[in-house]
Amino acid sequence: MAKILVVDDSNAVRDEVAGFLRANGMDVQTAVDGKDGLARLKADPAIRLIISDVNMPNMDGLTMVEKVRSDLANRSVNVVMLTTESSPAMKDRGRAAGVKGWIVKPFKGAAALEGLKKLAQ
Template identity: 70%
Template sequence: MAQVLVVDDSSTVRNEVADFLQRNGLTVSTAVDGKDGLAKLRMDSGIKLIICDVNMPNIDGLTMVEKVRKELNNQAVQIIMLTTESAPAMKERGRAAGVKGWIVKPFNGAAALASIKKLVG
């Protein structure tokens, strides 16, 4: 069972974030896009936090978040967006879907670690 699901279509970003979190004591699973992320979340009830990109093929990150909340009816999982997007409209859409945080790439693990561990519990 993973504690954190990292969803990003960039293998470089996905691996960087996952490796950092694993080195800091978290159990991590990864997904290549929103469609894969939804499938992984359905299979692993232990996921407490999703760190997700916005712009991805198949299902983008914000659509994935909306599906997590509505289709999977999962209100418990915490969600942070990790993206190059900083438009207020996108952030508002994320907040409306229950996103807890918005990190603009590049990923700074040291700066985010305390918040991530708090969200995981």
């Protein structure tokens, strides 16, 4: 099965999302910020879906996605943002970078599960 990378600077959110996905049979890795997320993606080409927060130290989620597309030239990995940000400008920047979905926190796993499974294939 394809792997999912959960990127969030909050231990609680990271653990909640990763735990929910693992409990539903998914292979999940975690990262603490965008910089860590990029490193993990470089190290593991089997990652097919990134679920990322926007606001994080060291490197925010949208910058990470832009670097995934530009620096890594990776267009095959799907990205969903999980964030409190809901401004049209942020969403536009995400769409321009190739973000496939935008989930406003709190995470409601059951509602998102089927869509996430499809994106992780």
